[in-house]
Amino acid sequence: MHQRGFGFINSTLHFRCFKLHNLKTSSASSSEQEDMGKEKFHINIVVIGHVDSGKSTTTGHLIYKLGGIDKRVIERFEKEAAEMNKRSFKYAWVLDKLKAERERGITIDIALWKFETTKYYCTVIDAPGHRDFIKNMITGTSQADCAVLIIDSTTGGFEAGISKDGQTREHALLAFTLGVKQMICCYPILCCVAAGSSPINPNNMDATTPKYSKSRYDEIVKEVSSYLKKVGYNPDKIPFVPISGFEGDNMIERSTNLDWYKGPTLLEALDQISEPKRPSDKPLRLPLQDVYKIGGIGTVPVGRVETGVIKPGMVVTFGPTGLTTEVKSVEMHHEALLEALPGDNVGFNVKNVAVKDLKRGYVASNSKDDPAKGAANFTSQVIIMNHPGQIGNGYAPVLDCHTSHIAVKFAEILTKIDRRSGKEIEKEPKFLKNGDAGMVKMIPTKPMVVETFSEYPPLGRFAVRDMRQTVAVGVIKSVDKKDPSGAKVTKAAAKKGAKFYHEQENWVDQLLFSTCFKSPFRNLNFMYNIITKSILLSMSYVHSIIIGPRFIIIFKKKKKGIVSWFAFSAEFYSIENRPKQYFQLHRRGINLSFDALLSIRLVFCESDLTLS
Structure with a gap:
């Protein structure tokens, strides 16, 4: 991914990098991220369905098959499951981390994991199927690009899920309502996928009577297709994939037990998903899924970027409270990012904010670009x-x-x-x-x-x-x-300029002129400080910013009812190439000269704005 904004002045100015864990922040990792982005697209997949339909088992087995978890870990889970007389839960425990979940044998919270297909980098979200935890299911589904609907194929199990009060029906409806337009249906032993929709998996096909029954598969496909059509999906674009979540039939490779099935495997169905459009040009909106306190690091909100971009150094405002602070670092799957784009599930470290100040449902936004309210x-x-x-x-x-x-x-x-x-x-x-x-x-x-x-x-x-x-x-x-009243602005955000110099009548003079007369501009760090603070002035002052080889900031100051327009432009040069540059400052006809490493101009006028 490319750095934006001040990326073109790295030859003269240095930036500090922050880490959440053992994050990769080297230039090598940056190029690797860029290469990754070019090769594969990142998508989020939510696994949904009725309670005990095999969601966690199917997901855990898929992650294991695709190398997302070590064989020794699976062997440990198998041993622990056997000790609790739940031998069939070894794959489900890849995702069901909480002790309460293991003891009850159901998923309570959402679980995030990652794996890789031929075409995509996938973050998989395992959503709880039990009605008591529907809020958590909705939170997980709201972050997904595609849903994999797991359908219990056992006698009585399918009928319970597709009944009026069943979670198969409700999860499918909620997925469509929450904007998940692509689906795959899996039928254990079955599974189905839809382009721009979700894959559907009839699961536990090995549990049908007779085993791997085609007639049972046809019966389920017919009934589920009818309901999905009422919800709003196009069943013709949804693959129905028969699978066995525990045995692994039809998940990665075709199964001889299902030689009557000619459609894609679950993995192939995932690769058939259409790439979702990413609105990175819109203002930032990042709904929080959770907030964590990490020792030695601080407060780390977690969520999916829905629109816009978030990156280290950005000043963000959390709606609805209006709390404003600076982002120290951004990471996804334990790797540092220069920026996170729509669709990325990320954690980001924020300065001077307590965990209690943020909650699930709050929305992070750029404080300078249509902040959330x-x-x-x-x-x-x-x-x-x-x-x-x-x-x-x-x-x-x-x-x-x-x-x-x-x-x-x-x-x-x-x-x-x-x-x-x-x-x-x-x-x-x-x-x-x-x-x-x-x-x-x-x-x-x-x-x-x-x-x-x-x-x-x-x-x-x-x-x-x-x-x-x-x-x-x-x-x-x-x-x-x-508008939030009395919203908190952290010290980090204030330093970044969110409220910088609001109450000083002659802040432009104080920022530039008094320092100019005291000492020449020989200090690059000082110049960088001035420019950074100027750019990050609140939007009530900043009118527009144009970034290029030369960047220009146009801002206004209102004093006693009179609006004055200012323009500030700067051109950056490498220290090696231009050891001494001529510094000019123009204000109301006054010209001052200094030796410096930068060429800078300030232009003042009260009507038409001109740059010389």
């Missing part, structure tokens, strides 16, 4: 999917949007609309029922960050939960945001 209220288009009665004004369910799970109040049902055309059917209806769609004004009961779907899709779609099930889905059309 809390929502006072928002208007959404809502479709009622599965509610036993009627929904009226005052209804207060839980809203799941990105990694945030907050109760919201249906303050006012504005209109009932046609769910297909969007045309208004009725104004101010008294209620909405199953199948109805409407425009609803919502008010969160606690501070939360949401965005319009048109601007930031991952933060503009949501699911509504009540009575332990998904009752509605929707997208956000408009947001009334509120």
Whole structure:
């Protein structure tokens, strides 16, 4: 990945690198990252499905097969599982790290792991299937590009999962609602994958009667396809892959037990996933999945970059509180990054921030580029999917949007609309029922960050939960945001310029002129300090920044109602090539000369801005 901003002045200015663990920060690792980026695309895959369908076993076995875990570790898990009389759990324990999960035999939290296919670098997210932990499943799914839906093929197991209250149905609906448009279905022993959708895996095919039954596979594919079509997926683009999560049939290589199946293996289905588009040109939005305290390092928030870019040295603002601080370092899978792009699941170290100051659901953003703010209220288009009665004004369910799970109040049902055309059917209806769609004004009961779907899709779609099930889905059309009062700005952020010189009337003079008269510009570090602080002045002053061989900062100062425009341009030279450069400073016709390593100009005028 390329450094941006000041990358072109490395010949004269030096940067400090920070580490979270044993991170690779050498120039060699930078080139390796760049090469990796050129060779393979990074995607996030979530594994979903009904409780006990074989999600963790399938995922753990796949990671093991692809070299993501050592054979000795699997042997240790096998021994521990046998001691607990749970021999079949050896692969699941690759992911189920928590003691409570091992004892209960179910996944409680989401687990992240990585492996590599021929085409992709994959981060795999194992989501819990138990209804008690649906919030964690939603958090994991909201970060995914593709879903692998594991379908229990055993008699009774499949029927329970696909029933009205089954997690197979609800997980598929939530995946589509949360923006996971590609799917693969796996049927143990079965599995399926969809381009721009998720692979579906009918699992435990070795547990069907008879074993590896084609008729059972056909029956499941027909019923699941019908439901996925209702949800919004195109079943024709979803591979249904029969597998055995424990034995490994059809996962990496074709199985002779399934010679009747002519489709792709699970690994091949993953390589058929379409590359998702990455909105790196948008402002940064990074919903937090968790926050950790790491000894000797400090506070490390973790989450997926949804839009924009995050990199070391950036000043970030966390919505909805407005807390502002500096990013010290960014890492993914224990490797330091020069920058993280949309789709990357990263941890980043922040300065002077306690773990208690950040929570799951907060959103990191660039403090200089449309920083995230809390929502006072928002208007959404809502479709009622599965509610036993009627929904009226005052209804207060839980809203799941990105990694945030907050109760919201249906303050006012504005209109009932046609769910297909969007045309208004009725104004101010008294209620909405199953199948109805409407425009609803919502008010969160606690501070939360949401965005319009048109601007930031991952933060503009949501699911509504009540009575332990998904009752509605929707997208956000408009947001009334509120500015945080008394937001904390850390010392690190202040030094970076987030609030720099706001209260000094003549800060430009004090920054440049008083120092000029005291001593010539012979100190490169001092010059770098001036330029950095100038660039990082808050957006209320900075009008625009143009970066090139010469960078130009255009900013304004308002004093006693009069707006003054300033331009600051600098051209950098290598110490070796230009040992002495001529320094010029222009202000209201005053010319001063100094020996320096840089050529710099400051131009002041009150009307048309010109650079000489």
